[in-house]
Amino acid sequence: MTTKNYLALISIVFILCPFVSSAQFNNNFGFQGSYHYHPSITYAQAKERGMNLKPWWRSDIGIYMPFASATYTHIYRTFDNAGNISTINSSTSSVAFKPTFGMCEGLFCPIATLKDKSMIAFAYQGNFALGKFQIQPDQYGNPGGSCSVYEAGVALSLDYKLGVDAQLDSKQRTGITFGAGFYPNMLLSVYQNNGGGSVSFDPFVKVDFSFFLGVCFKLKTMVIFRNGAYLQTDANSDNNSYTSTNPNSTSIIGSPSFAVALVVLPYSWDWGND
Numbered sequence: 001m002t003t004k005n006y007l008a009l010i011s012i013v014f015i016l017c018p019f020v021s022s023a024q025f026n027n028n029f030g031f032q033g034s035y036h037y038h039p040s041i042t043y044a045q046a047k048e049r050g051m052n053l054k055p056w057w058r059s060d061i062g063i064y065m066p067f068a069s070a071t072y073t074h075i076y077r078t079f080d081n082a083g084n085i086s087t088i089n090s091s092t093s094s095v096a097f098k099p100t101f102g103m104c105e106g107l108f109c110p111i112a113t114l115k116d117k118s119m120i121a122f123a124y125q126g127n128f129a130l131g132k133f134q135i136q137p138d139q140y141g142n143p144g145g146s147c148s149v150y151e152a153g154v155a156l157s158l159d160y161k162l163g164v165d166a167q168l169d170s171k172q173r174t175g176i177t178f179g180a181g182f183y184p185n186m187l188l189s190v191y192q193n194n195g196g197g198s199v200s201f202d203p204f205v206k207v208d209f210s211f212f213l214g215v216c217f218k219l220k221t222m223v224i225f226r227n228g229a230y231l232q233t234d235a236n237s238d239n240n241s242y243t244s245t246n247p248n249s250t251s252i253i254g255s256p257s258f259a260v261a262l263v264v265l266p267y268s269w270d271w272g273n274d
Helices: 003-024 043-048 266-270
Strands: 059-067 069-079 085-113 119-135 145-163 174-191 194-213 215-224 229-232 248-254 257-265
Touching (some): 059 119, 085 145, 119 174, 145 229, 215 266
Antiparallel strands (some): 059 085, 069 085, 069 248, 085 119, 119 145, 145 174, 174 194, 194 229, 215 257, 229 248
16 A cells, blocks of 8 residues: 555544544433434533533544654665675664644543542544654765654543533633543654555553633643554664665664644533533
């Protein structure tokens, strides 16, 4: 599958995430009672009547910025007259991800409301980002340059929520969320006409800070324990001694990274004051 096909698939999955979530979490999840929804019924009216809340009343959308790092390795081999490897030279350096564009959208669904009005919830956040690694030249013929990177994934977590977005109550003004889960994600990279990537399921922890200023905003923070490959052009890139027809190989292996997102909950303007 070509890089363009991968990107098309990522875009389709990212666009479909909100629709899949809304279908998965039906009206009977999290709050008691049932009703026939009508668009004129606001959040405040629904809660006052003991009705269930529509899933998208807890949705958010905003800007996603990963601050990833990785280890770049360039391996250069020389061969003898018989075609066997005679020497293996390598150059290794750390590289930092420079985002140029990122977006996210998320949703949470209550599992249990606790006595202190806090909440246990299931949450997902779909992320998409474009960026690059800047590779430096080395003594083995690598001229350096930009490595384009595409990241797409869905962060799935179990959360403990306290405050404004736990109660959907604008009177609370602030809130905080602690969570942990797994991040199924796809990484694709292009460097010097070589393309590659990986699919991985990385664990992560997160802390979200919520505040209400007319609508509810969240500053989301994630630590992703990543070890997937952004790029790996040759099976011999682990410095082994197998023969190869290509003297060069390149790998960019991810390391634990940090990401932030600033989002708004667009339906929160209608949250009630209990």
